[in-house]
Amino acid sequence: MIIPTEPIGSIPRPPALQQALSAHANGRLDDQELARFQQAAIADTMARLAELGCPVLVDGEQSKPSFLTYPLAGLAGLDPHGAVIPFADGHTRQLPRLTMGPFRYQAHAADYLRAAQRHTDRPVKQAVIAPSALSLLYPAEPIPAYTREEFLRDLADEAEADIRGCLDAGAHAVQLDFTEGRLSLKLDPSGGLLKDLVAVNNEVLGRFGRADRARLGVHTCPGGDQDSTHSLDVDYADLLPTLFELNVGNFYVQLAGEPDPERVLRVIAEHLRPDVRVFVGVTDPINPVVETAEEVRDRVLAAARHIPVDQLGTCDDCGFAPFADDTSTPREVAFAKIEARVRGTGLAAAALS
Template sequence: MKIPTEPIGSLPRSPELLSAMAEFQLGRMDGAALKEIQERAVRDTITELEAAGSPVVTDGEQAKASFVTYPLAGSPGLSPDGVVIPFADGHQRRLPALTSGPFRYKVSADQYLRAAQQHTRKPVKQAVVAPSMLSLLYPAAGISGYPREEFLHQLADESEAEIRACLDGGAHVVQLDFDEARLCLKLDPGGRLLDDLVSLNNQVLARFTESERARIGVYSGPGADQDSTHSLDVDYAELLPRLFWLTVGNFYLQLASESDPDRVLTLIADHLRPGVRVFVGVTDPIDPRVETPDEVRDRVLRAARHIPVDQLGTCDDAGFAPFADDASTSRATAFAKIRARVEGTALAIEALGI
């Protein structure tokens, strides 16, 4: 497509998979049985994405309990009382906290990539957690015998290895989920925390060649969990200049739920570097109403008035279920929105005559 369109990543888990995950946690299902159900969920998700016309597919993160903690599943040296992420509707998510080192991934996302590739011939996109997000697991009080500097070095090594394994495994693109970027400006309005996190991500990205970074992207949004956000009230103008310091070839940005999209598009255009593509959100996963293809077309055409078409792409505003237990959106609604995104992007290409 002249204007490429891609999903962000997560999709709602089926009732069968959610039930199986609960049974596994209670010790009433073994790992082999759970894995079989997860594999079926991945296959069905890819089949549905293809039926919706998606030119790029993902595994829908069906085997992940969370987009944040999947690398640490079963890891020792963790406590449940880490950083709290408050959402606008009052619910919270809490990250785990490290209690000891060394820091090592127990699970690498290239295993999800390989599993997805078995079910499709289409390009497969692989989402990974950004090192910046995992850096928040280190407690402010420190860890005796395990200094923060040593942790950050190990974190960078683990993140690089995961991204490289996905690139080497044939991922269409590797997307770093930098979901905490906008939230950081709520926690620290001065921006120092965000600057530190951008710097950490760039330290990892510097280990890749320019051609490799062309296949790496960064997603940023205000959160989308249980039909609520954590930082939609933070001015995008404070985020975007710093976000575009990241040395990647692709940015995936929430836009459909913005109250003044033209203002945001102007900011994007002001900071867009040559050779970088921006995928703008044209569907809103936390809005229960399914957008029409014509609405999507009009959103794409508006974006094309600000961003050169050869640097423009479309996406959803966010993943549909970044945490596995988020059942606020049905699978039927999610795939209907994806179909509208694909069809609406095609209508915009036709209208632009490209």
Template sequence: MIIPTEPIGSIPRPQYLVEALQRQAGVDELAGLQERAVAETIAAFAETGSPVVTDGEQSKPSFATYPLAGFGALAPDGVVIPFEDGHTRQLPRLTAGPFRYQTYADQYFTAARRHTDRPIKQPVIAASAVSLIYPADELDGYSRDAFVEDLVDEAAADIRRSLDAGADSVQIDFTEGRLSLKLDPSGGLLRSFVELNNRVLDRFTPEERQRIGVHTCPGGDQDSAHSLDVDYAGLLPSLFELRAGRFFVQMASEENPSAALAVIRDHAKPEHRVFIGVIDPINPAVETPETVRDRILLAAEYIPADRLGTCDDCGFSPFADDTSTSRDIAFAKIAARVSGTKLAEDMLN
């Protein structure tokens, strides 16, 4: 029995790329530096022994906004996401339709494939996250229903293009799931998010959905989270109503992992592979392989080992300007995850 282990997505950008972004380097120079950063990131993944890699999202402005870059009908004053340390992130606001993605994730996969033959996982943003750009007041000439129809088409195309390009799997980033319960404790917003994302997932066959995963976490940006204080028990039952085959669930930073694992045991379906977070990206201390092993053995008390996988809780740098974690620490943590997963695998076998 093999316990699969995978990264979530983002890796801190090298300093030369951060500086180039800060000084707004020209298009050609920036493209060359991003290509270099992708190559270095994939090489560093290989050194950890990671069986699955990503491009580290080196070329994305952020995990959430990459489809929007260059779209003209946007204003900067959209939904504000507050983090526990007081900093915020703000989404743009749609001002007119029709809505179309400007960038699809398969272009990142294609760029990464030039540098490795290893399986590549391609993260994409959830339709539910992008839906937050539509304003509270309906736009003249472009109804919310029309926007949602366009959004479902675009989000499904984003996944389809990556699968067709050869991605080993596609991971839908659903960090807004737990946050929705802070915005709307009744759960109505969460239910609408699940319904919307299932409209996208229904575009795929059951076999294809086994290659599509959903990632949930309480956010991780500048060493802070946005919804870690929200009870996981409110999210997890709805999470497993999503018609995906794989689930990547933050757990290393969870205060009471046993309680959360019990909810997963009760709600995950037999066809689900559950990847448990065993690395906390916003904690600067590097986990030991033994710590990772023990977290996996705890999870195996609740989830059958043949349906278990491991991952990091979140990406290490989901926004391009987040320099709170160094690349060295990120890859040391990834190496610990790979080694610790092997230790647990040997014990469970």
């Protein structure tokens, strides 16, 4: 028996790349020189994941500015003062605000994927930002000569192209990062905003056939930045029923950091469709303590009491460094947690056999 296990995405950047990013920001390093540091970090990341026995690799988002904003760098008509996302520890992240149309991606995830594939012949997964997150760029006041409806049509076309490009380039799986899903219930407890965000995503996902949707997935978490979250206090029971309406074949669900994982598993079991796989989080990137393989095994076995094994997978709760400047988790700790996930998932599969 094999239980699939996949990373979520980001890995902390090595110190050399962090220094290069700082030098580039200060004008002391040009784009070409920075790219060399990024490619070296990608090669190292993928080699180390392979050494740990990861069946599916990622590039660790070593060359992304963040999981959220990679399509936006260089886009005209952006005001930096958009929606503010507050985290529990008091720090914030701020989205830009769109001021003009048309909306077009300036970078595509398939380019990151192809750069990663040059370093391996193993399956490579690619994370993309969910169109629902980028829908938040449009301001409350209408943009002159560019309606919200026009923006959403452009956004759907761009998001489809981003996903399709990864599938065509041979991605093992394409994961839509949907961290704003849980946050939306904090902003609008009625669930209306969540339904709107799911509708934005399903407009794009509905353009793919059944075979493609089997390679598509959605990741949900309460945020994970600088060892803090933005919506851990939102009840999963309010999110998951609507989340499972998304037209994908895979769900990556943060679980290890939950105060009551068994309750969450019961909710998942209640709303699980027969044609999907749920990858449950078995390592917590925010907790500095490295899980043992045996702890991971026990978490997988607990999940298997609620989710059919042929619909079960494992993952990390979140990315370890979703923004390039996040140095809260040491790189070595991230790899140690990933090793525990891989080994512990294998132990659970052996026990279930």
